[in-house]
Amino acid sequence: MSNRWEHENKSLDIVTIAGNRPEIIKVSELVKLLHDRYNSAYLYTGQHYSHNMRDVFFEDLDVKFDYDLVSNTSDVKILTENIQKFLTKIHPKYVIVYGDTNSTLAGALATTNTDCKLIHIEAGIRNFNQSFVEERNRVKIDSISDYLLAPTELSKVFLNYENLGERTYVTGNLIVDVCRKIASTLDDLPKNDLPGEYILLTLHKPAIVEDPEMLNKLCKLLPQIKYKIVFPAHPRTISSMAKYNVTLPSNVKVIEALGYRDFLGLLNSCLLVMTDSGGVQEEAVLLKKPCITLFSTTDRQETVLIKANRLFFPLDSALSISGVIEEMVNTKITSNPYGENVTRRTIETIDNIVNNNLL
Numbered sequence: 473m474s475n476r477w478e479h480e481n482k483s484l485d486i487v488t489i490a491g492n493r494p495e496i497i498k499v500s501e502l503v504k505l506l507h508d509r510y511n512s513a514y515l516y517t518g519q520h521y522s523h524n525m526r527d528v529f530f531e532d533l534d535v536k537f538d539y540d541l542v543s544n545t546s547d548v549k550i551l552t553e554n555i556q557k558f559l560t561k562i563h564p565k566y567v568i569v570y571g572d573t574n575s576t577l578a579g580a581l582a583t584t585n586t587d588c589k590l591i592h593i594e595a596g597i598r599n600f601n602q603s604f605v606e607e608r609n610r611v612k613i614d615s616i617s618d619y620l621l622a623p624t625e626l627s628k629v630f631l632n633y634e635n636l637g638e639r640t641y642v643t644g645n646l647i648v649d650v651c652r653k654i655a656s657t658l659d660d661l662p663k664n665d666l667p668g669e670y671i672l673l674t675l676h677k678p679a680i681v682e683d684p685e686m687l688n689k690l691c692k693l694l695p696q697i698k699y700k701i702v703f704p705a706h707p708r709t710i711s712s713m714a715k716y717n718v719t720l721p722s723n724v725k726v727i728e729a730l731g732y733r734d735f736l737g738l739l740n741s742c743l744l745v746m747t748d749s750g751g752v753q754e755e756a757v758l759l760k761k762p763c764i765t766l767f768s769t770t771d772r773q774e775t776v777l778i779k780a781n782r783l784f785f786p787l788d789s790a791l792s793i794s795g796v797i798e799e800m801v802n803t804k805i806t807s808n809p810y811g812e813n814v815t816r817r818t819i820e821t822i823d824n825i826v827n828n829n830l831l
Contacts (some may be wrong), residue, residue, distance in 0.1 A: 491517030491575025551578030572610035595620035596627030599771040644811020667700035676706040
């Protein structure tokens with residue numbers, strides 16, 4: 473792996489941009505196929521740069537980046553400037569961005585200032601709440617992309633209403649192949665430190681973990697749950713709980729944030745997951761685990777429609793969390809809204825774009 477691109481002056485067919493943990497996971501199988509088929513490069517922005525938020529995922533997924541911008545920030549302006557310098561020097565024909573992170577937005581903005589064509593994978597996801605930075609990011613990215621690869625037919629419906637349907641292709645969600653590949657290796661993970669039955673809890677969104685009222689309300693709900701709760705705590709969450717002097721109840725077992733394989737092992741063995749993560753909502757349905765999303769809305773609406781996921785907003789819910797858990801814990805998940813052979817379908821769509829110059 474190298475970040476010494478400043479002295480290179482070569483043209484590439486495709487550059488794939490990623491900058492944080494979710495993107496590392498989701499593009500991991502795709503970039504390997506791109507390397508086999510094209511003169512391509514995998515550019516890492518450095519939005520996530522600590523070992524447990526970056527390196528452990530590259531190791532788990534057996535993938536390497538080609539260039540690292542070492543930006544060490546989530547600031548969109550800095551990321552955009554760094555990516556644009558790279559693209560101007562390397563001259564790719566196509567740039568691929570994924571999802572809705574600041575690195576994704578910066579990659580899209582930088583691409584519009586070059587003569588590259590922009591491909592946005594995971595286009596059309598919406599929760600219709602502009603207070604979320606992710607929602608603002610993905611709406612902007614979709615509006616300036618040349619090609620939109622949607623994960624579901626529902627996402628394409630949203631893009632049709634935004635008059636973007638003509639450049640939209642439904643390819644599925646790349647997490648399908650990654651999750652199933654890793655899940656096939658989970659039998660050898662040790663389970664000695666886990667309760668026999670447990671609920672998995674994940675929290676990381678600022679709208680929850682940086683709101684002391686939300687944190688305290690949630691912590692008052694957790695003792696109502698009759699099951700043990702395993703909580704791999706995001707560094708942001710740990711810091712926020714310390715800042716606001718929030719104490720977790722005794723039925724919660726806090727562990728360090730995990731690599732992807734270990735996390736999927738926890739998810740695969742749990743009774744049910746409670747989360748604020750869009751990615752975990754996807755992984756739960758693929759592993760056939762019931763999910764409760766701890767918010768008033770979700771951008772993974774297809775999981776709610778198939779009854780694999782249920783919304784529960786701690787601040788204003790009149791429902792009992794234990795009652796919702798008992799309703800959900802025996803849910804049988806029988807469908808997958810995210811497609812099959814998604815990496816292959818995505819590559820075939822990219823081939824079509826490149827070979828037929830579709831615009």
